[in-house]
Amino acid sequence: MKLWRWIVGLILVAVLAALAWHWVADDPGYVLIHLRGTTLQMTVVTAVVLLLVAWAAIAFLVALIRWPFGAMNRRHRRLSRRRLADGLVALIEGRHSEAERDLNRAARYPSVRGPALLAAAEAAERHGESGRAIETLDAAAQETPRAARIMRARLMRRTGRASEAATLLAPEANSGALSPAGWIEFAEASLASGDPRSAIRALEPLRKSGEIGAPAFNELESRVITAAILATPDGAALSAFCSQLPTGQRRLPAAIDAYARQAMRFGQAMAAMDEIESALRRDGSPALVTTYGTMGSEDLEQRLRRAEAWIDTHPNDAALLTAVGRMCVRIHLWGKAKPYLERALAIEPSAAAWEALGDVYLGESQPELAQRCYRNAFALARGEAVENLPEVRNGRIDTRVSAVEERDQHGVPRLSP
Template sequence: MTLFWRLLALLALAILGAWAWQLLAADPGYVLVTLRGYSVETTVVVALAAIALAWLALRIVLWLLRLPFRYWKKRSRRVARERLAGGLVALHEGRWARAEKLLGRAASDPALRLPALLGAARAATARGDAAQADALRQRAADCGDAATVALLDAERLAREGNHAAVAALFDTLPGASLPPRAVELRMRALAATGRASDAVALLPALRQSQLLEGATLHAFEAQISAAALTQAATPELLDERWNALPKSLRNDAAVVGAYAERAAAFGLEESAAGAIEHALKKQWSSSLPGIYSRLPRGRRASPLKNAERWLEQQPNDPALLVALGRLCREEQLWGKAEDTLHRAIAQGAGADAWEELGHTYAAQHDDTRARQAFANALRAARGDAPQSLPGRGLRDLIRDEAVAEERTPMGMPRLPGPE
């Protein structure tokens, strides 16, 4: 309100007060009160003033009478808040008994009862008292939302690996009432119990909740989507789920790998290979060449040329070298397979490379080196140092460990280290 309008309002009030005073001065009114022979005579103005003073005195008396109770209530609430704060700190520090004690006392305040009981139930669960934890959860359920309380049971069941019980627990509750953490636990349980397609339907709700963001959200979406593809029962259902994915997930290595393996199981080798080839054009991933090399040949052309082209771009990738060695073995290019696999081992490949090398030697009926290669695969799997194969000199070892020069897309040499 501007200064002009304020002054105008004050002037109007002054005029109204003067007019009212004129009316009362001309006729102040008459009030007569009689009670048991006593009478009181006064004007209306005095009567109204007396009533206002009596009402004010009554309010003061009531305030004074309620003051001790208000002080006690305020003090109790302050003590309850202090206990809640102390209990949460003790819960964070792992002082389970102290946390349960403080939080149980803090539950005496109705406003703090639900969070205090939930924290006390967590403390009881952490110290292994299942009966006490169930009792505290039941008390919390009596005063809180069922979905919030069910979250405690779901977290306990998830830690125990009982995903079926987690899924059944949330199936009985309305999906719209689930808190974000409950939505995440339900999705993980659904994916683990063969119902990943139902979990995919909950992805929009998870995004909206902002429980997970950025790379963490993308990784979780990829995990759920890959599970849905793996659990597809028919080729038609697999294609339907694959085509429904956004482009960002259809280029994700985990999702592409799951689709390729499931498509290959249905005899769709060309679709599986095409998905991997398209994904590797967009972004390189060391996990896909191995899947690509294990796909059945079917009617498609030899994948060896694609692997060799990828090797020009990623000459020192151990997983790609193992995949290339496997493809060379299938083409019966024994010498090239041996050289590639030895180079893969020198670049850091482990048991898979040794096992593939053993298959290469076995295919050539070189039983001695095949047995030693398989033995080295077991040693590598256990973390032990492998034994050198006979017939390989220092020049071979140097050639294996030589790192090929990598170049950027502009043709410039790529220096080692972070880009």
């Protein structure tokens, strides 16, 4: 395609040149120059050619005169770019003082001054020189004001001045002119300053921009919505806020978990149970299962029957087994709780399961075994090794039901190949 454009362009130039030649040949024009007794006579074409030659000669002389200065500028440019590259590498490698020195030197050249000063401020902040970082950002604001403002807000938030950081970015947030990094910083600063409602404003621009990956956006969205739910002062405010949320945000597992905990706190136990049960029917979340098992005593026996029915389709869900075991403990069904908890420990040990098993042994008047279980819960929470109970000293807990069983979505066991 480009070759055809070149061919068509050359043809057009040739046609125009031919037409111009015929037009000039008919009347080449006449130029007379008389200066101090000297007279020059020539055609217009000759005059134009002489002017072009004179312009080329002058341009050549000017370039020749400027060449030494251009060579110095090229050397400075090359040095600045090399120092910028070296400074960025040093910053990534953690050589912060060296990075700051190289980046400040690179900032002497105008074309890289803004990025070099921003990176130098980051290096100074990582080196613990917050005052010098602020001074560098003041200089960077003359070159890249928006980026310097975002970086200043980040520095404020890191040093415990989150409310000042949010205030710094608020004007651009109100006008919707923040960049993606600015929206992220505004959300983080708002969360840190206890204003999650303001952080919610950053979610839609970030979602539309697509500049952060789905996992990072989902994590930020969950934190923001959860914080906003936990900040509601009463049950009416909780219901009103959740009813205004889009469906996607209202169905976030973290948001549902926060809503259930707040609803229980405000005496809305049935609403909390209904929300969690609906969510668990859509998708089993370990956090929601755990919350379901630790909710109040309202309708506990019926909740236990529902949870036991879920085990038919999720027989290897350690969180569900632990939750069912803990509900059995709360209504003193020691013999029923024990196999659930032992199976959960065989699949995926957890401090909650060990603690609940200790409650079982305590209810069965076996304080020594209960103490062992409690010690194991503390040890597992600290990342230390646990000790086996006396009756299983030679191996892990095994109640002959700890085999992993695979079932489909209808609860039908899958045959082993």
